[in-house]
Amino acid sequence: MDDDTWERLEAFTREELGRPIFGGPIKLTPVSRLEKDLGVTGLDGIEFIDKWSDQFNVQINDFPYRRYFSAEGQLLFSSLIGLFSKRRRKPELMPLTLGMLADAMRLGKWDTEQLESASGR
Numbered sequence: 639m640d641d642d643t644w645e646r647l648e649a650f651t652r653e654e655l656g657r658p659i660f661g662g663p664i665k666l667t668p669v670s671r672l673e674k675d676l677g678v679t680g681l682d683g684i685e686f687i688d689k690w691s692d693q694f695n696v697q698i699n700d701f702p703y704r705r706y707f708s709a710e711g712q713l714l715f716s717s718l719i720g721l722f723s724k725r726r727r728k729p730e731l732m733p734l735t736l737g738m739l740a741d742a743m744r745l746g747k748w749d750t751e752q753l754e755s756a757s758g759r
Contacts, residue, residue: 644668646743651676654689667736694743695746705750
């Protein structure tokens with residue numbers, strides 16, 4: 639990458655996530671998934687994206703939060719129900735990566751189709 643987009647996104651992400659209680663610093667890469675790898679979910683995910691959008695002036699009209707983040711407290715409940723009923727299982731969330739956020743920063747807007755396609759999803 640010829641620009642400083644990744645460095646700015648990495649600094650922002652470290653600031654927002656804080657320091658882990660155990661272990662060393664969090665390893666952040668363009669393929670790091672916000673929900674599965676970094677534990678950003680539910681309302682925290684919405685807040686993270688909103689702050690990211692404001693910080694880097696990225697237009698996020700109609701950002702599909704539910705496509706990428708589980709609802710607070712429903713993951714365990716939904717998992718239990720899914721064990722007993724295939725019909726009631728929630729579809730898998732799409733992974734939202736830091737690389738996708740960096741690409742959106744370069745575009746200046748969130749374009750779900752373009753960003754997911756570019757990330758191989």
